Amino acid sequence: MPACSSSPVAAVAQRLAVPAALAPDQCQDLLDHLAQLADPRQRRGRRHTLGAVLAVAVAAVLAGARSLAAIGEWAADAPGPVLAALGVRRHPLTGAWRSPAEATVRRVLACVDPDALDRAIGAWLAGQLPPTRPPPAPTRVGRSRWTARLCAAAATTLGRRSTCSP
Secondary structure: OOOOOOOHHHHHHHHOOOOOOOOHHHHHHHHHHHOOOOOOOOOOOOOOOHHHHHHHHHHHHHOOOOOHHHHHHHHHHOOHHHHHHOOOOEOOOOOOEOOOOHHHHHHHHHHOOHHHHHHHHHHHHHHHOOOOOOOOOOOOOOOOHHHHHHHHHHHHHHOOOOOOOO
16 A cells, blocks of 8 residues: 655645636746746756746646656647746747757756645645635524425334434
8 A cells, every 4th residue: 555645736636626727827826836946957058947847747737647758748739828828938039839848847857846846836736726615504493394304204214203303
């Protein structure tokens, strides 16, 4: 039996319905959470910001990608407006969207602090949960006809007098 994860990401992600696509405000909120991470890469040779690479990986996983190759394929197939919302830049000469390749995602995920990434994504996912509402207050003082019938049926089935309170 595998050990229980201490990460809040898995617990929160199980309670969320998988969205068809992230809304632009959700993408911006995700980028804000990922901006808190320190970029461990050398400045020279960077084509993509750390937040954009990680946001693409998160969006791909939420869309169903389960491997680094699937994340790379999702990034390559993602439409321009989605990539723009995730912070991906255009090529300066061609104007085409330059999504991070699978190798870039792999290298970034290998060098980023996993605990900090876990905290950032967990905090973002927790913010995506709908606000909890308190249960509605009862409007009737007595029990409804349906509840009375249910109690009577249960008592008849059990062969005893109804013990439900009025």
